[in-house]
Amino acid sequence: MEPHSFIGIKKEWDIVGARQLGREIARKLGFGTVDQARIATAISEIARNIYLYAEDGKVTFETIEGMNHKGLRIIASDNGPGIDNISQVMEDGYTTSGGLGAGLPGVKRLMDEFDIQSEVGKGTIVTAVKWLR
């Protein structure tokens, strides 16, 4: 496993920084244009959640190199208010920011693996993995 890289999310511009770093790592790993764009969009979604609801948090990137496959793991963690009803935010059509087709269900669709842990009052950790095919 390679050393971690991360971007702190405080301002809206940090979302752009996270996208850029994530895309660069993805490109170096060998992801094609479409997957790069999907990974960047997934990063946007989870980074925007931090920016909108948690004020302070970070997006960390890890490259995974196993025997037969490589991948990129994105971890978004914050110390924000947390999510009370995860099932609800994972439901299609439910977004508080009035978005369409995106939100956390969108991240799940854009990536290959998705996990979320959240505790009210403590914060949220979203983990998503995209495998190189």
Place this chain on the structure above:
Amino acid sequence: MDAIDIQEDSYKDLLKLYIDTEDEKALYGAEKISKSFIKQGITPEEIVNLHIQSLQEMYDDMPQAYLRGLDFLLETMISYGLALQEYQTLREKQLEIKSELKIAAGMQKTLLATTVPVVENLQIGVVSVAAHQMNGDYHHFITGKNGDIGIALADVRGKGIPAALCMSMIKYAMDSLPEDTMGPNKILKNLNRVVEKNVDPSMFITMFYAQYFPQTSKFLFSSAGHEPGFYYHGDTKNFEELKTKGLVLGVTSETDYPEYERTIKEGDMIVLLTDGVTECRYGDNFLSREEVLEVIQQHMHLPAQEMAEKVYKHFERLQNFHLRDDFTLIILKK
């Protein structure tokens, strides 16, 4: 025109054909390809990517600016792709809900099934149609041991599943009443208690209950805030509104329902209905009760069942075959 056999990998060939010839055949092929893409769940960004790759294979000298521009286009397609996937998931969910509803509607039909009793010297005609899959109107006939007939007609304000669930409750409550011993006022008083205990206050249920004694032609009735029916006097040829007092079911636990009485004579007729009949709308206009009466009068020479069906057909057509509320009409004719 030759049949064009389209394979997914022929995108590039079609694109080349079009660039070289501007042939309409190529565009027709593009239409077919896009349909097959949708069927396979291929998202817009993948199509843009296919487009970029095809162009690069055809031309070694693609200007960098064009390629960047196309990458930009690909990026803007990502969210459309997500919206498409979401749409597909929601459509599957909708199909699931639809089939569940179909089963529920079937169950409701079985549950609320009632047989129109055969009574000497009294014709009974009934039409009950749901606006949506589930019916929020309820009607039921009971034949007592001494040959008297109970007629229940109820309407839940609102329609669809909540209304249908309420109706099931009314049905069970009715089944648990000792039918033979009770007149309309007692039955409504009992149901009122059940509804008051079990139903959300925002849910209104109106109900009309009547008991008919064939031997004496006596017709007893009480109403819980239900749409008033009509009584047609055969001798004077006049319609009388069946005015009643009595609160909607479930408002307060202790309330009384006055009982009224008529003796049905030869040539008389009773019309019972729900507000789906009187609140028929055509365009932006509500139908007035007078207009409803006019339609009833036009068809009253017919036997009761045929009459009820003809009246329903009239209103169905008036509303462009799209019912806005559940519709129930009961006609009693002597």
